Amino acid sequence: MPTVNIVEVGHVVVPPPEDLVLRLSALDAPWVAIPLIQRVLLFVDDAGGQQHPPFESLVGSLRASLAATLARLPPLAGRVVFLPSTGDAAIDCSGREGGGGVRFVVAESDDADARRLAGDADHDVDAFEALVPELKVEALPAEVLAVQVTRLKGGVAVGVALHHAVVDGRSMWMFLEAWAAACRGDAAAVADMTFDRAVVALPGGGGDLARSMLRKYAPNLPLEANLFPSTLIKLPRRTFTVTAKQIHHLKQCMSGHTTSGKAATTPMSSSFVAIAAVAWASFVRSKHPSVISTNHDVYLFFFIDCRGRPGIDPPVSENYFGTCITGCLVRAMAHDLLAVDGVGAASAAIQREVRRAAEDPLALWDWLDIVSWVPLDKMVSINGSTRFKAYEVANFGWGAPSRTELVTMSDGRVVLVAAKNGAVQASVCMHLDHGSAFSSHFLSSLVDSCVCSTIFDAN
Numbered sequence: 001m002p003t004v005n006i007v008e009v010g011h012v013v014v015p016p017p018e019d020l021v022l023r024l025s026a027l028d029a030p031w032v033a034i035p036l037i038q039r040v041l042l043f044v045d046d047a048g049g050q051q052h053p054p055f056e057s058l059v060g061s062l063r064a065s066l067a068a069t070l071a072r073l074p075p076l077a078g079r080v081v082f083l084p085s086t087g088d089a090a091i092d093c094s095g096r097e098g099g100g101g102v103r104f105v106v107a108e109s110d111d112a113d114a115r116r117l118a119g120d121a122d123h124d125v126d127a128f129e130a131l132v133p134e135l136k137v138e139a140l141p142a143e144v145l146a147v148q149v150t151r152l153k154g155g156v157a158v159g160v161a162l163h164h165a166v167v168d169g170r171s172m173w174m175f176l177e178a179w180a181a182a183c184r185g186d187a188a189a190v191a192d193m194t195f196d197r198a199v200v201a202l203p204g205g206g207g208d209l210a211r212s213m214l215r216k217y218a219p220n221l222p223l224e225a226n227l228f229p230s231t232l233i234k235l236p237r238r239t240f241t242v243t244a245k246q247i248h249h250l251k252q253c254m255s256g257h258t259t260s261g262k263a264a265t266t267p268m269s270s271s272f273v274a275i276a277a278v279a280w281a282s283f284v285r286s287k288h289p290s291v292i293s294t295n296h297d298v299y300l301f302f303f304i305d306c307r308g309r310p311g312i313d314p315p316v317s318e319n320y321f322g323t324c325i326t327g328c329l330v331r332a333m334a335h336d337l338l339a340v341d342g343v344g345a346a347s348a349a350i351q352r353e354v355r356r357a358a359e360d361p362l363a364l365w366d367w368l369d370i371v372s373w374v375p376l377d378k379m380v381s382i383n384g385s386t387r388f389k390a391y392e393v394a395n396f397g398w399g400a401p402s403r404t405e406l407v408t409m410s411d412g413r414v415v416l417v418a419a420k421n422g423a424v425q426a427s428v429c430m431h432l433d434h435g436s437a438f439s440s441h442f443l444s445s446l447v448d449s450c451v452c453s454t455i456f457d458a459n
Contacts (some may be wrong), residue, residue: 001126002112004150005410006105012063012147013101014070014077020093022075023083024165025197027306028323030368031164032080032089033227035137038162038171038407039082040128041394042118044155044365050399055151059106062149062158065183070102072187073175073321075195077101079141080224087211090139090219090436103333105133105148114155118402123237123427128407132159140222145175155402168323169384170305177393186398193321200316200324202362217368221370229261237429238439239403242275244422246446249450250274254347267349271386272416273354274334275424276300277347278445279414280330284337286430286437291377294335299379299404300350301371306355311361329374342444376412384416386424391417398457 024032045052052058070077078093093099094364112127117425133146144166148159162172178190218225256266269277280300283294292298303325305317316324330353336345356363364370371379384406391400405417409429419425430438 002109002130004107004109004112004130005433006107008106010104010106011101012077012104013068013095014067014074016077016095017074017093019328020074020078020094021081022195023201023207024089024091024210024214025199025322026202026209026213026418027325027365028165028170028197028218029089029210030366031223031323032140032214032221033141033217034368035080035163035165035226036161036408037150037164037167038129038132038135038136038159038332039172040131040159040402040405040407042114042152042155042403043156043398044114044118044402046153047118049404051102052065052156052398054158058156058398059149061183062147064149065179065396066102066104068182068187069175069179072178073193073195075321076145076162076175077089078144078166080137080144080163080165080225082140084222086207087214088207089165089210089214089218090142091144103133103143103146105110105146107131107148107150109150109152112152112157112384114152114157114402117152117157118155121238121240123239123405125234127235128405129234133161135161135163138224138226140225142225144245155172158396158401159245159407165323167321167326168303168305169388170307171321171323173388173390173393173399174319177244180394180396184395191319193319194317195321197322199314199320200322201312202365213366221234233411235409235429236432236435237405237427237434239405239425239427240439240442241419242424242426242446246274247271247422247424249273250278250343250446253317260423261313267407270350270354271424272382272413273347275301275386275416275426276350276382276414277343279426280346280350280380280441281337281342281384281427282438282441282445283412283430285342285441286434287377288334288338290433292334294333294338296334296378297331298337299374300330300332300346300382301367301374301379302382303367304328304354304361305385306361309358311359311360326357326361327364327370328357329367329370331362380412380414382414382416386418388414391420 027370074093170317415427
């Protein structure tokens with residue numbers, strides 16, 4: 001395991017807005033109990049012909065631009081707090097709780113090789129964990145954001161930790177885009193964001209519904225806020241890059257279209273559906289017959305973004321900065337996914353749930369209750385989105401990251417982001433007993449189109 005030494009721990013503090021307290025919505029509230037998002041971005045020296053500035057200058061630019069970004073996004077500099085008088089949880093942006101501001105860590109490592117970390121398909125989990133900061137979330141008040149910048153051998157790592165009750169995946173990338181734009185002197189390129197939780201209207205919602213969610217999932221507030229405070233078991237993780245050509249081929253196959261010109265029998269699937277179907281079928285096949293039998297029900301879970309959807313009245317703005325996701329659960333019989341056309345069966349089942357969610361996005365808004373009865377060893381969870389343009393938005397002025405990964409991952413989890421040149425990055429966490437079989441099945445589902453790359457090109 002590479003040695004990472006902490007050089008400096010400081011805080012980035014901006015003048016807080018007066019008395020700005022945002023009560024959590026019912027979509028935010030469950031995440032008080034599952035708070036942690038950690039992501040690392042790796043920048044390799046000379047990648048893409050871009051030269052990094054000297055480390056001290058780079059740290060100064062990141063610190064100053066973070067301050068400018070926090071002024072635009074005050075919830076990130078606040079604290080998640082408990083309001084005993086009402087039973088609400090809220091984001092206190094005033095600086096009264098814990099002083100406010102964002103912990104900013106500077107670190108260095110002489111033996112963590114940036115090019116190796118960016119290029120290996122198999123994650124160096126210990127190294128990635130050492131490159132992201134901890135977040136104080138065990139009780140309220142809880143931190144919202146922490147940042148760590150680490151000098152590596154041949155590069156730099158930027159790690160962030162965020163509280164999931166304040167941001168979802170899309171909001172995290174909105175923050176990183178705004179921070180990167182500010183760092184390269186282009187802050188005006190990023191539209192203003194809104195963070196008023198009152199705009200998220202659930203049927204029968206409002207404060208009572210949010211408070212009931214807190215009582216259900218975090219009944220001992222302000223103590224014991226984190227439902228899973230202990231360290232997760234470190235399981236192997238591997239990243240696959242599915243090329244644009246492979247994605248197109250998968251879509252054609254799933255729609256019944258062939259290169260012979262035969263007309264499609266069904267509408268072409270989205271990139272998300274195509275890759276999720278391959279991942280689900282591969283998951284089931286990798287666990288058969290040791291864990292999953294042919295007569296078992298198997299599940300796939302994913303989130304949908306509710307911004308702009310007609311199922312919420314009035315619709316939530318596309319620029320809403322917060323947690324605005326609900327769950328989707330797909331069930332199938334294992335024998336259908338184990339069949340020769342298992343990927344097609346998976347695709348059809350996922351597509352039905354996507355259509356259902358488009359018509360009624362709030363049907364599974366209490367997603368944590370829904371998945372509580374699902375056997376986790378028979379469920380794969382798809383997180384992220386093929387629309388998260390990770391390698392486009394995180395350019396701080398010295399080029400796009402060579403690699404970015406979610407560090408907080410658990411067994412059976414697949415994390416998606418858009419990669420370069422129309423590809424999609426799929427990062428998979430699987431138990432050692434099943435990881436090799438998953439890789440084999442996943443790759444074999446893509447091999448008809450061309451060879452799948454599981455190795456990053458750090459250049």
